[in-house]
């Protein structure tokens with residue numbers, strides 16, 4: 119049964135469904151209880167599932183993730199909320215040195231079915247540390263899976279799948295899209311959802327491929343629409359999974375279009391675009407009509423909010439890159 | 447008696463001015479202060495409140511992206527701020543507008559950060575007031591490192607009032623749970639550093655009450671780290687001033703760190719984005735209104751010091767002028783230029799970043815005259 123939900127409500131529904139389905143699931147984070155989280159993603163959950171399962175953590179990110187590791191060793195399935203992207207770093211050590219490695223170090227005898235939810239990205243006029251895109255740090259770390267949703271339906275299915283995953287998943291939520299609405303089948307079976315680590319062609323086109331994820335999928339779709347005025351038919355891929363990457367879907371598209379532009383908010387250098395460009399030139403070198411181009415944040419700190427619109431990729435910058443792939 | 451059954455005694459709260467505005471003595475913290483000095487503190491408190499209120503209004507009008515109000519915490523901040531000597535260094539969080547005031551940082555500079563035209567922008571060494579730090583607790587370690595530098599420079603325990611230097615760092619009850627804060631305690635204790643940890647326990651960390659963070663009064667944590675801790679009435683500017691002075695003096699003279707817990711209340715929302723009605727009762731706010739930090743000073747000045755109405759009218763007029771200046775100056779703060787994001791990333795810009803900047807300049811220029 120489909121209903122129209124915001125992404126925030128879809129995430130809330132996914133958490134609710136998992137708390138109901140599996141009594142090992144716990145939610146931990148700052149202000150996730152009575153307040154329902156600063157973005158209200160956990161709204162009402164503590165009231166319905168109790169303070170033992172929806173836990174207002176003392177204010178330490180390292181504590182939240184470190185204790186999730188212990189809970190996982192004890193057989194629990196913690197879902198941790200990091201309040202904002204820029205506040206994940208106090209937990210970075212626990213994530214990359216512990217969460218990512220314990221399954222491997224225990225020779226597979228202990229699993230880390232931890233989900234780390236991180237609202238990320240900019241465009242909301244926030245003060246510093248509230249608009250960053252740190253996904254590449256995590257995608258770079260072996261042992262972690264990293265995904266991000268771009269619409270309410272995916273938010274619902276991908277969060278459920280992430281929580282059900284026996285591997286740790288860093289789940290990036292594009293905060294500027296929290297209030298966008300879409301159709302969500304809230305009664306859909308987990309087993310019927312599209313595979314978590316598959317990309318999706320969200321617009322098919324013949325002339326060039328745009329790869330985007332999270333907040334930039336909507337922007338890429340707008341760019342594709344605008345490009346039709348120039349007579350260009352762009353294919354848009356929502357990557358969805360950042361680790362592992364569904365290289366096959368991207369390569370097939372490039373084999374068809376011959377041109378690729380990767381778009382993300384994160385700074386370009388050593389970002390996801392770099393990895394995708396490398397893979398495409400390895401696997402589809404002879405299909406490429408032009409170098410793979412990247413459109414992303416500049417290699418600077420995320421700027422003050424009054425200039426963030428200039429810093430963030432937008433339709434014009436995407437189209438400019440598309441133009442360049444055609445004038446190569 | 448079992449260990450877990452042990453209930454620590456209710457902590458003393460150092461108070462020198464009651465909520466009703468009556469001066470009381472404390473055997474350990476006598477305060478020599480003239481009525482003129484108290485009038486001056488009143489002025490600070492009133493102007494800080496006005497500035498803070500103006501900032502909240504500017505946020506409502508869309509001139510600021512966000513504001514973290516210090517409403518209710520003025521005494522905790524002004525008392526500590528006025529205890530500093532000019533050579534001392536302060537490391538604030540994001541809410542110490544009252545301390546910034548005491549350090550002569552222009553309120554408009556602070557607004558720049560909340561308007562989104564800068565990420566800070568002031569020179570920490572100019573007024574000995576560090577940049578605001580939003581990442582909870584990080585600044586406490588910076589204070590420790592600065593204090594290490596002070597100690598290495600021999601600026602502790604010389605007995606020269608102009609030379610001996612203390613470091614004062616702020617953090618909240620919530621932030622006290624961060625690893626950084628606890629590491630700062632350990633480092634400060636290990637090297638007996640001239641640092642005063644000043645925790646404004648405003649009872650709330652966004653929606654989490656202080657009981658989520660600690661089972662003991664926060665000041666008692668200090669003893670486990672090996673230095674003194676004390677709780678003061680954070681709404682009593684005289685207690686805040688007196689105890690901060692002693693702690694800073696002891697730091698300057700080489701006696702090491704102290705933890706001060708200023709027991710206060712966040713009268714407003716966490717920030718302008720927050721809705722406290724979701725998690726706390728209005729009765730609590732009403733109770734704290736009776737302990738207002740400014741009203742008690744006013745009551746004292748009127749009843750005990752016989753200060754005339756003209757004084758208060760004068761402060762009111764000055765507040766109004768300040769508000770007008772801030773409003774105008776805030777609206778006049780210009781947006782940064784798009785290319786400025788490349789500035790000051792490095793001391794020496796790298797070739798590749800310079801290239802990125804010049805490509806972006808060309809890109810921006812390509813729109814000129816294109817009707818955009």
Ligand SMILES: Cc1ncc(C[n+]2csc(CCOP(=O)(O)OP(=O)(O)O)c2C)c(N)n1
Nearest residue numbers: 148205580581582618619620621650651652
């Ligand atoms: C490392 C980190 N995690 C989370 C946050 C988000 N955050 C901002 S303020 C705040 C509550 C802080 O409470 P407290 O330390 O008591 O200070 P107060 O805001 O009440 O002055 C939180 C969780 C942050 N700024 N930094």
